[in-house]
Amino acid sequence: MIKWDNKNSENVSMIDEGHKKFIDIINKATHVQKSNTKRPIAISEILLEITEYARKHFRTEETYLIDCKYCDYKSHKDEHNSFSKRIPGYWQELADNKLEVIDAILEHLKWWLNNNIQSTDKKYVECFRKNGLN
Ligand SMILES: [Fe+2]
Numbered sequence: 001m002i003k004w005d006n007k008n009s010e011n012v013s014m015i016d017e018g019h020k021k022f023i024d025i026i027n028k029a030t031h032v033q034k035s036n037t038k039r040p041i042a043i044s045e046i047l048l049e050i051t052e053y054a055r056k057h058f059r060t061e062e063t064y065l066i067d068c069k070y071c072d073y074k075s076h077k078d079e080h081n082s083f084s085k086r087i088p089g090y091w092q093e094l095a096d097n098k099l100e101v102i103d104a105i106l107e108h109l110k111w112w113l114n115n116n117i118q119s120t121d122k123k124y125v126e127c128f129r130k131n132g133l134n
Helices: 013-034 040-067 073-095 101-117 120-130
Strands: none
Touching: 013 040, 013 101, 040 073, 040 101, 040 120, 073 101, 073 120, 101 120
16 A cells, blocks of 8 residues: 655645545555456456546646746656557457456556656656746
């Protein structure tokens, strides 16, 4: 179980809410992975949440980054796109009844938490601050 830590706060509530939601998805996915019977419906619920997260949260974050003319906007958006691009493949594996797809999903979510939410997302905080977005 991963818990939200205030040191992860970007001081913008819309962004923080998205990141909290992401941790929530990781915890749910961990629960599904650990259950003896990995039910397709449970995996599809996780995938739906990820799909919705990518659609809403990335757009919100990108809007803020444009607003404050963030210098690394392009590379940050590329990272978001690389995350989103994986989602159809996960849906396909689920459709093929490869229930072990939950392992790959969870691994990717944890990787994303470490390398994006707790790393590259930190880089724009200064940009937000300068533009009064806190
Ligand atoms: Fe981001």
